[in-house]
Amino acid sequence: MYTGTAIFDVLLPGDSRSLKAKRSYVRPIVAALRRLEVSAAEVGGEDLHGRSEVGVAVVSGEHSHVQEVLDACEKLVAGRPEIELLSVRRRVFGQED
Template sequence: MWIGWLEFDILLGAVASLKQKRSVVRPIVAELRKRFAVSAAETGHLDLHRRAGIGVAVVAADAAHVTEVLDAAEHLVAARPEIELLSARRGLRRSDD
């Protein structure tokens, strides 16, 4: 079994409150979950209104599938016009590591 994850550090556009932040971040998280069948959540910068951290995790039988899903998820987030992707860190592990 292979486990992969992504950590996105995101700069939000013209967001002036935590409520507005949620209205930008929640649809991104929901789309990641729906489109790629991954676990996704807001994981960082919870108290800042112009920054967000989003974590994504996927489990599959082979490393190639995990890498393919993570690549597609990163592309989806990077293509969102209302945000700026500052960084994306990723990891890939085999379950017996």
């Protein structure tokens, strides 16, 4: 069994100065990621205006499948025109870890 995680640090548009405005950008991203059959949530940056961290987790019996799913998640987030993807932190854990 393999588990993979990714944390996406994103820069939100300038009009996301309120919590309500920030959620209006983060919620659709999380919903789109969940359609890829991963667990997804805002995991950091809740107290920062204009920034957020969105995390995903996936479990699979094959290492290559975990990598493919994380690649698809990264492509989805990077392709969102309303945000800027600043960084991605990825980890894959195997049975030996």
